[in-house]
Amino acid sequence: MTQQYWERLLSYQSTQTIQKRLDNIYQHLHINNSNQLSYDNCYRFVYFLKHGENFFMQANQSPHAIQPMLLFYGLSQLIKACLLILDPEYPSSSTVLSHGVSSRKRKKQHYLFLNDEVKVQRNGLFPHIATKLYNIKHLEIEKYSMDLLLRQIPEMNEVYQFHLEKELFLKINSSQHEFVITEDISNHFHISSKRLAEILCENYAFEHLPNTKDSVVTINKNSVFKYNLNPFLYCLEDDCYYLPSTKDAFLNLPEILVHYLLLYNLSMISRYETEWWYDLLLTAPNNDYPFILRYMEIAKKKIPFYIINFLEDML
Structure with missing residues (x-):
């Protein structure tokens, strides 16, 4: 590769x-x-x-x-x-x-x-x-x-899991233009999916796209390049995006x-x-x-x- x-x-x-x-x-x-x-x-x-x-x-x-x-x-x-x-x-x-x-x-x-x-x-x-x-x-x-x-770096997750027993990343569903914040993700931070999406949009200049399902909120990638997505972290090995599992790891x-x-x-x-x-x-x-x-x-x-x-x- x-x-x-x-x-x-x-x-x-x-x-x-x-x-x-x-x-x-x-x-x-x-x-x-x-x-x-x-x-x-x-x-x-x-x-x-x-x-x-x-x-x-x-x-x-x-x-x-x-x-x-x-x-x-x-x-x-x-x-x-x-x-x-x-x-x-x-x-x-x-x-x-x-x-x-x-x-x-x-x-x-x-x-x-x-x-x-x-x-x-x-x-x-x-x-x-x-x-x-x-x-x-x-x-x-x-x-x-x-x-x-x-x-x-999401590829480091396995090392953290094995040696420190820490789960550092949450996998995010995404399409070509959108990230999807579900309740499973937002519950990890003890807030609603809508509120988490709003926080991410406020801090990282994404466009919030309301979804018809109450449990799912989408965020427009807004033409941001793969290599510059924050806080959405790209894993090359599985071609997926992740969020840090702790607030202190959100780093722009x-x-x-x-x-x-x-x-x-x-x-x-x-x-x-x-x-x-x-x-x-x-x-x-x-x-x-x-x-x-x-x-x-x-x-x-x-x-x-x-x-x-x-x-x-x-x-």
């Missing part, structure tokens, strides 16, 4: 075609000198994609010990290609060149990965991506725990940004916390081992999926 996404990306590795597509978009965005910018950026775009793909291909052939670094830098390259579509001047200043997030440099005694946090910086690639690609100018919170981030953060934060922290751990990292990989002393390894396998599949969907929607 993953190979299919990389094969689809081949269509975006023609500078002739990409130059025309970028020029059309820049004109639509009323950007001056669109022709010259599209010519300059078509080569950068293709090189970013190729470089990102090479990082991912190498990650598939490398030991777990260095996979976080390869995946993080591969994701960064792929995202830079996406940025060029909506931000032709990238990087317009040195403030967007840093990672845009930071992590605790020294791990405390009895450190657990799920309890670790990353902090979002005011400047850097992460806030720049949030603003340019998703129009998120002010993030809800500035610190994100690894547990909260992993709870945005596109999943590609969730992967950025997780892989940033894992890459920092693998580089600077060598003793802890190899102790984890060689002895598997606690639940961090299956959580991290399962996550990295998911990231290898979902990141190229989201990237190709973004490019196909935009170009």
Whole structure:
């Protein structure tokens, strides 16, 4: 399945075609000198994609010990290609060149990965991506725990169930244009289906569509892309959508940004916390081992999926 996404990306590795597509978009965005910018950026775009793909291909052939670094830098390259579509001047200043997030440099005694946090910086690639690609100018919170981030990825549900005996996601019925909030779902939150639908529409700009059945309320997807649906979380493995089972896990953060934060922290751990990292990989002393390894396998599949969907929607 993953190979299919990389094969689809081949269509975006023609500078002739990409130059025309970028020029059309820049004109639509009323950007001056669109022709010259599209010519300059078509080569950068293709090189970013190729470089990102090479990082991912190498990650598939490398030991777990260095996979976080390869995946993080591969994701960064792929995202830079996406940025060029909506931000032709990238990087317009040195403030967007840093990672845009930071992590605790020294791990405390009895450190657990799920309890670790990353902090979002005011400047850097992460806030720049949030603003340019998703129009998120002010993030809800500035610190994100690894547990909260992993709870945005439905494919992690099995790991949580087995190791922590937690059911983290509620499956949502959906069609091409609608999500259906039934009483079974709303009862979990101790409110009516109508009230839950209203809350979701108020917080996530969905259109509420009343249904003839009292027990079912539908929500119009409103042309929101798969990769940017919140709080509806997409599971690639079963092609279904889920809601978090707890209110504290409702996080208005596109999943590609969730992967950025997780892989940033894992890459920092693998580089600077060598003793802890190899102790984890060689002895598997606690639940961090299956959580991290399962996550990295998911990231290898979902990141190229989201990237190709973004490019196909935009170009």
